[in-house]
Amino acid sequence: MSTVLEMRGGGVTLGDRPILRAIDLTVEAGDVVALLGANGSGKSTLVRSITGLLPLSAGSARLFGQPIDSFNQWPRLGYVPQRSTIAQGVPATVTEVVAAGRLAHRRAFLPARAADRAAVRDALEAVGLTDRAQHQVSTLSGGQQQRVLIARTLAGAPELLVLDEPNAGVDLVSQQAIADTLERSARAGATIIVVLHELGAFAPFIDRAVVLREGRISYDGSPDGIRMHDPHVHCETNEDPALRVAAPLTGMELP
Amino acid sequence: MTTILLAPFMVKALIAAAVTGLASPAVGTYLVQRRLSLMGDGIGHISVTGVALGLLTGTSPTITAVVVAIIGAVAIEALRASGRASGDVALALIFYGGLAGGLMLVSFAGNGALALQSYLFGSITTLSTSDVLVSGGLALVVIALCLTLLPQLFSVANDEDYARTTGLSVPLYNVLVSVLAAVTVSVAMRTVGLLLVSALLVIPVATAQQFARGFRSTMLSAMIAGMLASVTGVVISAYVDVPPGATIVLVALAGFTITAPVGVLLGRRRQATVPFEMPEEPEQQRVLEPHRHQHGPGCGHLAVEHGDHVDYIHDGHRHAVHGGHYDEH
Numbered sequence: 001m002s003t004v005l006e007m008r009g010g011g012v013t014l015g016d017r018p019i020l021r022a023i024d025l026t027v028e029a030g031d032v033v034a035l036l037g038a039n040g041s042g043k044s045t046l047v048r049s050i051t052g053l054l055p056l057s058a059g060s061a062r063l064f065g066q067p068i069d070s071f072n073q074w075p076r077l078g079y080v081p082q083r084s085t086i087a088q089g090v091p092a093t094v095t096e097v098v099a100a101g102r103l104a105h106r107r108a109f110l111p112a113r114a115a116d117r118a119a120v121r122d123a124l125e126a127v128g129l130t131d132r133a134q135h136q137v138s139t140l141s142g143g144q145q146q147r148v149l150i151a152r153t154l155a156g157a158p159e160l161l162v163l164d165e166p167n168a169g170v171d172l173v174s175q176q177a178i179a180d181t182l183e184r185s186a187r188a189g190a191t192i193i194v195v196l197h198e199l200g201a202f203a204p205f206i207d208r209a210v211v212l213r214e215g216r217i218s219y220d221g222s223p224d225g226i227r228m229h230d231p232h233v234h235c236e237t238n239e240d241p242a243l244r245v246a247a248p249l250t251g252m253e254l255p
Numbered sequence: 256m257t258t259i260l261l262a263p264f265m266v267k268a269l270i271a272a273a274v275t276g277l278a279s280p281a282v283g284t285y286l287v288q289r290r291l292s293l294m295g296d297g298i299g300h301i302s303v304t305g306v307a308l309g310l311l312t313g314t315s316p317t318i319t320a321v322v323v324a325i326i327g328a329v330a331i332e333a334l335r336a337s338g339r340a341s342g343d344v345a346l347a348l349i350f351y352g353g354l355a356g357g358l359m360l361v362s363f364a365g366n367g368a369l370a371l372q373s374y375l376f377g378s379i380t381t382l383s384t385s386d387v388l389v390s391g392g393l394a395l396v397v398i399a400l401c402l403t404l405l406p407q408l409f410s411v412a413n414d415e416d417y418a419r420t421t422g423l424s425v426p427l428y429n430v431l432v433s434v435l436a437a438v439t440v441s442v443a444m445r446t447v448g449l450l451l452v453s454a455l456l457v458i459p460v461a462t463a464q465q466f467a468r469g470f471r472s473t474m475l476s477a478m479i480a481g482m483l484a485s486v487t488g489v490v491i492s493a494y495v496d497v498p499p500g501a502t503i504v505l506v507a508l509a510g511f512t513i514t515a516p517v518g519v520l521l522g523r524r525r526q527a528t529v530p531f532e533m534p535e536e537p538e539q540q541r542v543l544e545p546h547r548h549q550h551g552p553g554c555g556h557l558a559v560e561h562g563d564h565v566d567y568i569h570d571g572h573r574h575a576v577h578g579g580h581y582d583e584h
Contacts, residue, residue: 052419074421074422079420085415090284090470090473096409096470096471099406100406100413100417100418100421103422109404136525
C-alpha cells in the first residue's frame with residue numbers, strides 16, 4: 001500500500017490566528033476518510049492546505065510522496081470545492097464547466113481529444129446529469145450544481161478525491177446521487193477525503209473518521225467509535241429532526 | 256449611393272471597425288466573467304499617457320499606447336492579486352493617474368492637445384494603410400489567443416481555486432487577460448476612441464449573454480454583435496454627419512435594448528422547463544434486487560417518512576418494507 005497523504009505537525013495560520021495546530025494525518029491509497037467536526041473546527045482549512053491552496057505555517061506535508069509546496073502531479077489530485085463561482089457571471093453550460101476538469105491532462109493551445117470528451121460524458125453519466133449536459137449551469141438547482149462540481153473533478157480521473165462538504169445545501173435526491181457516485185469511485189480504488197457534517201448517506205462506505213476540534217485532531221479511527229468518543233458528532237442517518245429544531249431552546253449542541 | 260463606401264478611406268475604416276468589433280468582445284467576455292467590466296475603461300485612461308508620450312516624442316502613439324497600457328494593466332492585476340487594493344480601487348488608482356499624467360504630458364506638446372482629440376474620440380476615417388495593418392494584426396493575435404486558450408482562460412475566470420488544483424498558473428492567465436485587454440484598447444482607440452472603448456468590450460457581451468447558454472456561444476455571438484455594431488456605426492456615419500465612435504456605441508446599445516425583452520422571455524421559459532428534480536413517482540412494484548442488509552435506522556440509506564411507514568432511498572428510488580420484501584414507492 002502506498003501513502004497518498006502524509007502530514008506531520010501541520011499548522012495553518014490565517015492572518016494572526018492559528019486555524020490548524022499540530023496535525024498528524026496519514027492517508028493510504030484506497031482509504032475513504034470522513035473529516036468531521038463542528039463549524040469552525042478547521043475542516044475546510046485542512047482540505048485547502050492538502051490541496052495546496054493554503055500554505056502550511058508549520059510542519060510538512062507530502063502528497064503522493066512530493067512536498068506539497070512543489071507538488072505538480074495535478075492529474076492525480078481531484079478537488080471539489082464547497083462553494084463555487086461556476087454559476088456566476090457569463091453563462092456557461094454544464095459540459096463547459098465539467099470540461100475544465102480535463103485541463104490537468106491537456107496542453108495549452110491543443111484542442112480536446114476524443115478521450116477528453118469521453119471522460120466528460122462518463123463523468124456526467126456518473127452523477128446522473130447526462131440530460132442536462134447543454135443546460136446553463138445557473139438554471140440548475142443547488143444539488144445539481146454540486147453534482148456538476150463532482151463531475152468536473154471525476155472527469156480528470158484523479159486517484160485522490162478531496163471533497164469539501166458535498167452535502168451542504170443539497171436536496172435528498174442529489175445527496176443520494178452524490179453518495180452513490182462516491183461509493184462507486186471508492187469501490188474502483190479511489191482514495192477519498194471528504195468533509196462532512198454528518199455521515200448520513202455516506203456511512204456505508206466510510207472506513208475511517210477523523211474528527212477535528214478547535215484546529216486539532218480529536219479522534220481518528222473507525223466511524224463506529226465516534227459516538228462513544230464524542231457525543232456531539234452524529235453518525236446516524238435518521239436523527240430526530242425535533243432535536244435539531246429544539247436545539248436553540250434546549251441549548252443542546254449539534255454537530 | 257454605395258460609392259462612398261468604396262472610397263479608400265472608407266474601406267480602411269470598415270476593415271478597422273470589423274476587426275475591433277470582433278476582438279473587443281472576445282476579451283470583454285473574460286473581463287465580464289471576472290467582474291472587471293470597467294477594466295477597459297481604466298486601461299483607456301492609462302493609454303492617454305501612452306498617446307501623449309507618443310505625441311511628445313514623435314513616435315507612433317499607437318505603439319506607445321500599447322506599451323503603457325500593458326504596463327498599467329499588469330499594475331492593476333498586481334495590485335488586485337496582492338490584495339493591496341480591491342479590484343475596483345486598484346482600477347481607480349491607475350485610472351486617474353494615467354489620465355492626469357497624459358493631460359500633463361500633452362500640455363508640454365504644444366498643439367498636441369488637438370491631436371489627442373482624435374485618440375479620445377476616435378478618428379476611424381483618417382487611418383493610414385499601416386494603421387489598418389497594425390490594428391488588424393494585433394486584433395487577429397488577440398482573437399486567436401482568446402479562442403485557442405478558451406478552456407484555460409475560462410477555467411481560471413470561472414473558478415480560480417479549482418483551476419489552481421488542475422495545475423493552471425492562475426497569475427499567468429490573469430496577467431494574460433489584462434495584456435490582451437490592453438492591446439485591444441490600444442487597437443480600438445482609433446475606432447471608437449479611448450473614452451468609449453470599454454463600451455465595445457462590454458456591451459456586446461451583455462447583449463449575447465441574454466440568450467446564449469454557454470461561455471463559448473456567448474463569446475462568439477458577442478463577437479458577431481460587436482462586429483455588426485461597429486460596421487453599422489461606420490456606415491451610418493458615412494451618410495449622416497455623426498461621429499463614428501459615438502454611433503458605434505449607440506448602435507451596440509440599441510442592439511442590447513432591442514434584444515433585452517427576448518432575453519427576459521427566454522430566461523423565463525428556461526426557468527419553467529427546469530423545475531425541481533423529483534424522485535421517481537411512486538409505483539407499486541415488488542423489487543427483486545438483492546439486499547445486503549435489512550433497511551433500518553442507521554443502515555446508511557436515507558429514511559423518508561411516507562404516510563404510515565418509512566421508505567429508504569436506495570439507488571435513486573424508494574424502498575418500503577412489505578412482508579419479507581421491498582416495494583418500490
